[in-house]
Amino acid sequence: xxxxxxxxxxxxxxxxxxxxxxxxxxxxxxxxxxxxxxxxxxxxxxxxxxxxxxxxxxxxxxxxxxxxxxxxxxxxxxxxxxxxxxxxxxxxxxxxxxxxxxxxxxxxxxxxxxxxxxxxxxxxxxxxxxxxxxxxxxxxxxxxxxxxxxxxxxxxxxxxxxxxxxxxxxxxxxxxxxxxxxxxxxxxxxxxxx
Amino acid sequence: xxxxxxxxxxxxxxxxxxxxxxxxxxxxxxxxxxxxxxxxxxxxxxxxxxxxxxxxxxxxxxxxxxxxxxxxxxxxxxxxxxxxxxxxxxxxxxxxxxxxxxxxxxxxxxxxxxxxxxxxxxxxxxxxxxxxxxxxxxxxxxxxxxxxxxx
Amino acid sequence: xxxxxxxxxxxxxxxxxxxxxxxxxxxxxxxxxxxxxxxxxxxxxxxxxxxxxxxxxxxxxxxxxxxxxxxxxxxxxxxxxxxxxxxxxxxxxxxxxxxxxxxxxxxxxxxxxxxxxxxxxxxxxxxxxxxxxxxxxxxxxxxxxxxxxxxxxxxxxxxxxxxxxxxxxxxxxxxxxxxxxx
Numbered sequence: 252x253x254x255x256x257x258x259x260x261x262x263x264x265x266x267x268x269x270x271x272x273x274x275x276x277x278x279x280x281x282x283x284x285x286x287x288x289x290x291x292x293x294x295x296x297x298x299x300x301x302x303x304x305x306x307x308x309x310x311x312x313x314x315x316x317x318x319x320x321x322x323x324x325x326x327x328x329x330x331x332x333x334x335x336x337x338x339x340x341x342x343x344x345x346x347x348x349x350x351x352x353x354x355x356x357x358x359x360x361x362x363x364x365x366x367x368x369x370x371x372x373x374x375x376x377x378x379x380x381x382x383x384x385x386x387x388x389x390x391x392x393x394x395x396x397x398x399x400x401x402x403x404x405x406x407x408x409x410x411x412x413x414x415x416x417x418x419x420x421x422x423x424x425x426x427x428x429x430x431x432x433x434x435x436x437x438x439x440x441x442x443x444x445x
Numbered sequence: 446x447x448x449x450x451x452x453x454x455x456x457x458x459x460x461x462x463x464x465x466x467x468x469x470x471x472x473x474x475x476x477x478x479x480x481x482x483x484x485x486x487x488x489x490x491x492x493x494x495x496x497x498x499x500x501x502x503x504x505x506x507x508x509x510x511x512x513x514x515x516x517x518x519x520x521x522x523x524x525x526x527x528x529x530x531x532x533x534x535x536x537x538x539x540x541x542x543x544x545x546x547x548x549x550x551x552x553x554x555x556x557x558x559x560x561x562x563x564x565x566x567x568x569x570x571x572x573x574x575x576x577x578x579x580x581x582x583x584x585x586x587x588x589x590x591x592x593x594x595x596x
Numbered sequence: 597x598x599x600x601x602x603x604x605x606x607x608x609x610x611x612x613x614x615x616x617x618x619x620x621x622x623x624x625x626x627x628x629x630x631x632x633x634x635x636x637x638x639x640x641x642x643x644x645x646x647x648x649x650x651x652x653x654x655x656x657x658x659x660x661x662x663x664x665x666x667x668x669x670x671x672x673x674x675x676x677x678x679x680x681x682x683x684x685x686x687x688x689x690x691x692x693x694x695x696x697x698x699x700x701x702x703x704x705x706x707x708x709x710x711x712x713x714x715x716x717x718x719x720x721x722x723x724x725x726x727x728x729x730x731x732x733x734x735x736x737x738x739x740x741x742x743x744x745x746x747x748x749x750x751x752x753x754x755x756x757x758x759x760x761x762x763x764x765x766x767x768x769x770x771x772x773x774x775x776x777x778x
Contacts, residue, residue: 289738289741289742290742320726321723321726322726323726333719335719335721336721336723336726338616338619338722339719339720339721339722340611340612340613340719340720340721341718341719342611342715342718342719344718350706351622351624351705351706352622352624354622364726364727365726366726366727367727369727386618386622388613388617388618388622388708389613389617389625389706389707389708390706390707391703391706391707391708391712392703392712393712393714393715394606394712394713394714394715417715419611419613419708421613421617421618421619423618423619423620
């Protein structure tokens with residue numbers, strides 16, 4: 252990283268002075284950095300609304316053409332939050348009913364995002380919008396943890412051994428089911444058996 | 446490592462230079478805030494094993510507001526030093542703290558400054574520095590009694 | 597001896613699953629389970645009970661698992677499991693009841709064949725970032741790019757509520773405005 256010992260040089264001059272093995276020719280020739288002009292754009296309420304509509308339109312375009320690429324999701328599982336994407340491994344600590352080979356759907360999704368956008372739930376996203384599925388790959392016990400209690404000079408000591416259940420989940424699917432703001436006619440019946 | 450990855454590394458771990466105006470601020474509460482930036486705890490990438498702290502340039506350190514009789518005991522630098530984690534990184538983190546008594550900062554430091562930290566409390570205006578126009582136009586809330594003597 | 601000393605000898609590992617198991621399909625990892633027991637001694641009684649009562653059901657429910665029975669004269673009983681990735685696990689079942697053995701068989705059935713070690717992280721991902729790594733300029737107000745420092749507007753504390761003086765001044769303004777209009 253940048254050397255801090257050269258106190259008298261500016262940050263820009265330090266960066267320029269750094270030597271790397273594969274410095275591109277472009278960087279070497281541009282001794283004087285060109286001045287980049289920037290300005291701050293102020294937002295009015297109308298412009299904000301326009302911008303919101305435009306952003307939602309862009310997100311919907313990506314979902315419609317399936318161009319959003321890999322999605323990530325923040326899942327809420329057994330009181331803990333995990334940021335996962337497809338093909339991730341997650342360990343659930345403590346008692347958990349599903350056994351190996353079981354595939355189930357995670358319904359508490361706090362957020363979903365792609366390369367260019369993030370959809371945040373308040374606090375949860377709707378079940379019809381997101382589908383995150385997981386498979387139980389392994390169910391085993393943790394390593395043996397030792398709890399050793401000793402009271403000095405009181406001739407009392409106690410040792411406990413504990414192994415809790417570890418369930419290894421493979422997230423195998425994170426997908427968006429419909430566009431933003433375009434919910435299907437009947438809501439909340441997805442995955443329900445009549 | 447490719448050029449793009451190397452630049453990404455520089456961008457993520459690049460040191461920021463923060464400016465902090467200590468005018469009318471409690472140095473001990475300020476130290477609580479400054480120590481987070483010196484240790485890098487304000488960043489989501491923080492890890493105790495990675496050296497990701499920022500620089501903090503404190504100006505107007507002569508104008509700090511000390512509670513009670515504290516002005517006899519401690520100063521801002523010592524307050525930050527006491528608040529930092531007590532480990533081998535403490536001296537290195539202190540080296541990233543630059544304190545100046547007035548708002549004059551050398552140019553080579555000022556041109557590195559890329560962001561400013563917010564003060565903890567609003568700066569009050571001294572009574573003798575309130576503009577004349579505001580004093581004259583201030584609304585009259587009640588009348589003095591006739592026998593009241595203003596010396 | 598602290599728990600950290602124990603961990604040093606036991607070792608530690610990261611979360612892993614053999615052969616990308618669970619991506620696309622799931623394959624059971626247990627391949628063979630061997631029950632070793634004595635036909636006469638009391639230490640194998642629980643094991644003999646388990647074989648009489650539950651073993652047929654276990655074999656029927658797990659058609660992919662080879663079940664071996666190995667009677668040995670005057671030796672204590674044990675379980676041995678062999679997995680698809682070459683891993684093995686041995687559990688002594690000496691003097692255990694059939695319920696205890698049932699639990700250990702279930703434990704061996706759901707394992708993946710890696711030895712049990714302390715986990716350093718409880719999650720594993722091959723794609724650590726989708727929107728790109730964090731930088732100090734992410735989600736910052738863009739006005740700091742061209743700001744001149746020091747700037748009072750960026751430095752002042754966040755104002756939460758109005759002071760009494762400000763309230764008074766505002767109310768007096770309204771009062772004056774009403775008087776002028778009437």
